[in-house]
Amino acid sequence: DIVMTQTPLSLPVTPGEPASISCRSSQSLLDNDNKKTYLDWFLQKPGQSPQLLIYTLSNRASGVPDRFSGSGSGTDFTLKISRVEAEDVGVYYCMQRMAFPWTFGQGTKLEIK
Amino acid sequence: QVQLQQWGTGLLKPSETLSLTCGLYGGSFSDHYWSWIRQAPGKGLEWIGEINHSGRTNYNPSLDGRVTMFVDTSKNEFSLKVRSVTAADTAVYYCANSYMDTWGQGMLVAVSS
Numbered sequence: 001d002i003v004m005t006q007t008p009l010s011l012p013v014t015p016g017e018p019a020s021i022s023c024r025s026s027q028s029l030l031d032n033d034n035k036k037t038y039l040d041w042f043l044q045k046p047g048q049s050p051q052l053l054i055y056t057l058s059n060r061a062s063g064v065p066d067r068f069s070g071s072g073s074g075t076d077f078t079l080k081i082s083r084v085e086a087e088d089v090g091v092y093y094c095m096q097r098m099a100f101p102w103t104f105g106q107g108t109k110l111e112i113k
Numbered sequence: 114q115v116q117l118q119q120w121g122t123g124l125l126k127p128s129e130t131l132s133l134t135c136g137l138y139g140g141s142f143s144d145h146y147w148s149w150i151r152q153a154p155g156k157g158l159e160w161i162g163e164i165n166h167s168g169r170t171n172y173n174p175s176l177d178g179r180v181t182m183f184v185d186t187s188k189n190e191f192s193l194k195v196r197s198v199t200a201a202d203t204a205v206y207y208c209a210n211s212y213m214d215t216w217g218q219g220m221l222v223a224v225s226s
Contacts, residue, residue: 044158050213050216051216052213055213100173101160104160105157107157107158
């Protein structure tokens with residue numbers, strides 16, 4: 001299985017400040033045939049189902065604010081929030097869809113200072 | 114608006130069979146694969162497997178072959194069965210499309226003697 005490792009596991013952030021979460025995979029998530037990188041990001045707000053933020057590395061899902069962005073390549077990826085808002089609290093997960101079984105990172109809990 | 118709604122048995126005894134169903138409302142069943150994901154209390158997300166409208170499946174080997182998924186295209190529903198459950202199968206179970214941009218509300222399944 002592809003192992004997904006996120007850092008940090010806890011992220012206290014002041015509103016209005018930027019935030020960054022890293023995700024590393026044990027194998028490359030780049031499909032050399034179609035040049036797509038199968039790395040997604042999710043946010044699970046307290047008491048809710050996860051919601052898709054970013055798909056295939058850097059594409060924002062419908063309705064996701066443009067303060068969220070995804071980047072990276074190969075095995076190293078980053079989710080950035082340009083200016084954190086109170087509604088961004090929750091647990092962020094990366095997930096790979098390069099090879100079965102799909103696997104998730106451990107989660108990064110973002111909290112407001 | 115596309116919605117997924119889940120139902121099933123919420124309390125099981127060890128060795129029984131977990132059974133959940135997810136209904137699709139407002140979308141086309143044949144457009145996607147359909148996934149099940151679970152989250153043990155206080156833990157991260159685990160992908161269980163997926164099925165498409167013709168019944169083709171991909172399962173996570175971590176469940177030791179105890180998983181079966183079904184589709185009923187006439188009702189726009191798909192189902193999950195997990196045999197021989199133990200306390201380790203206690204979790205919130207989610208259904209989602211395989212782009213994971215649409216999720217069910219989640220259902221807690223508890224296994225206890």
